[in-house]
Structures are given as structure tokens and as C-alpha cells.
Amino acid sequence: MNNEPKNKHDFDSAPSLDQARRQLARYSLDVDAQAVLVAARLMEAGAKLGSAAEIHFGRFGLSTGRYRLLAELETNDGELLPSQLADNLGVTRATVTGLIDVLERDGLVSRRKSMQDGRQKAVVLTEAGASKLRDMAPEHFMRLEAMVSSLSLEERSVFLSLLGRVTEGISALTDEKKDVQANSKKR
Amino acid sequence: MNNEPKNKHDFDSAPSLDQARRQLARYSLDVDAQAVLVAARLMEAGAKLGSAAEIHFGRFGLSTGRYRLLAELETNDGELLPSQLADNLGVTRATVTGLIDVLERDGLVSRRKSMQDGRQKAVVLTEAGASKLRDMAPEHFMRLEAMVSSLSLEERSVFLSLLGRVTEGISALTDEKKDVQANSKKR
């Protein structure tokens, strides 16, 4: 046909330790290159996983966000308020509105006005929605397992623990001003 | 009253092992819950890190993509072709065009027509661009280091290695059809 399909990120990218060292040396910064590398690799892994997940869920006619919403409904007896969904999924209410719009159009969820509170509209998982989750479950979870299949049980445990600690550290990127001088021990 | 994910994702969310187990039990799937948890947590960490990075770079008037482009230019003597940038950054040429548009408007890079090949336009890091990188380097790298400061050197090394293996496994999500088990139904 026409151009190159580039569908598969080669993503060799993988920044190297040397690269990090050179970057730090350029400005004579007293920072551990390994630390910078961890940050860069994690960011890269996150981006890669995110786009892979979109492809994965796309096979079922869903996006990552819409799948997560459906799954969240499923684990809560098939009914939640949009604001609860927003909380549980860690996205804004506005985003939830958008997700529901599409899911409702596709018949996977429906909106039902609440009687107790006229402002609320419960989101309900339809039979089609439950069925969609049921159908995709085997392949979905198999693929997730395959993703980490190269790690032993022990390693998975270690990885989870380390990942958890790094995840907590992410706030270091967003925290208010910290002094950039010699002091690097904070929190 | 602060349970809105404002600019500061509290992101308590953190799916639990029990949650994963329940999900698997619902469909009687023979999948390791720990594996599912690793996948979920990594995806979450990636999303969280991504948005934190946007906030972080936003402080300097940049986005993650634009910063990466500038840094890539810097490590290549301040000059590259858009297609090389796309390759190195792992994004499409179209995305690079957009990044350059903004960076050029802000005076951080400039486009220069190539003389060898009339189709090419080299992207050049301007003095303002180099200066921007220089100015933000201390805070930027300090924050990166702070992010992983709770890990020892040894742990960082382990984490990198495990992360690398998981990253390779991500292709399990996008591969055509897996055959990890005797499973092949629909489609």
C-alpha cells in the first residue's frame, strides 16, 4: 500500500547508564546516575505499558480506562456513582463522564437516576457489559500473567515491594519547592 | 474533604492482592494473582509517574516530550533530523513535528534546511534551549534522585534488572496470538 506502518515501536531506546552519567557530568551534578536511570527506565516502561495496554484492550473494543471502569463496576455488584468511580479509578469526574458516554453508547453500562438524591445518577453494568468482561477474562489475564512470566514468585514479590517504594517516591517530582542546594535528604 | 484527585493524585487506589484473587476466582481462572497484581501496579505506577512528570516539567514551561526532545538534541551536539528524533524518542514523526512547532515558537530550537538533501530540515538547539536545560538540570536531577532515594544502591540495581525483564514481557500484551497455554477460543 503506502507508507511504513510503524505499528510496533522498536523502542530499543532504553537509556543507558553511560548516557545518564554523561548528562550529569555535563553540569557537574552530584547525583547518582543509577538513580536517574531508574527514573528514566520506569518512565519508559510506564509509557510502553500504557500504549501496549491500549492495543490489548482495543482488541475487545475497549480502552484501558473503559475496561478499568467496567471492572470496577463488576467488583462492586455492578453499580456505582460516577463520583465513586472517579475516586476509585483515580481520575476526574469529567473523565468518568466521558468514559460512561461511550460505554453507554455501546450498551455496556446504563445510567439510572437516583431516587434518594436528585443530583445522582447511578451507573449500572448491563448484561452485555458483564458478558464482555466474562468473554475477555481468559485472554486478558493470561496475557497479564505472560507479561511477568519470566519472574519467579519470589522475584515478583521483591519487584512489587520495590515498585511500591518507588511509587511513593514519585511525589518528589510534584512536591512543592525543595531546596535544590546540597541538601538532598528530605521527607 | 480532600478526596478529589486534584493536581495531587492521592492515588491510594493501589489494587490489592485480594482484589486480584477475587477477580480471578470469579471466572475460575488458573492465573497467579501476584502476576496480575504486578501488572496492575506497574500500569498504575506508569500512569502516576507520567502525570507527575508533566507537572514537574510544566514548572519549566515544558512537557515531558519536549524535554526529552531537548535532552536528545543536547546529547547529540545540538543537532538532529526530525526523523532521527522520532526514532530515538520512540514517537512518530508527526509527534515530533508537533513538539518542534512549540519549541520553535518558544525559541528553544530552530529549523534549518539541509543542503545535502532538500527534503531534510535539521533541528538545532538554540542558545536559549541550551540555557533552559542548564537552568533546570540541578532541580530536575535532584528530584529524580529523591524519587528513588528510599532504595539502596543494591536495591536500585535489582529493581532495574527486574523492571527490564518485565518490560520485555510487555510484548505479551501486544503479540498476535499467544500460546502460553492450550487456549484458543474465539477469533
Added chain:
DNA sequence: GAAAAGTAGTTAGGCACCATACTACGTGCA
């Protein structure tokens, strides 16, 4: 009981990224 303040959901507009399709230029091959 009515204005003020708070809350639920939606709308509007923006950013980053993508796939697709287009223009301009270069190259291979008859």
C-alpha cells in the same frame, strides 16, 4: 421559607500522542 453555600454530573476547551494521508524532494531502473 428563601438566599447562600456545597455537591453531582456535564460541558467546553486544551494537551500529548497517534494513524493516515498529503506535498516536496530524491533515487532506481527502463
Added chain:
DNA sequence: TGCACGTAGTATGGTGCCTAACTACTTTTC
């Protein structure tokens, strides 16, 4: 020499998420 074909960069339109502002409905307060 000529012209199809490949390649570099760009424009267009779509997705997913965001913030901020809006509407509609409570709840509070006097």
C-alpha cells in the same frame, strides 16, 4: 531521459486524559 517509487516532513482528525466553568439539585443558615 523519464517516470514510477521511496523518503522527509507536515496537516488533519481522533483518543484519552486533564482543568475550569457551568447546570441542577441538596443542605445550611438566618
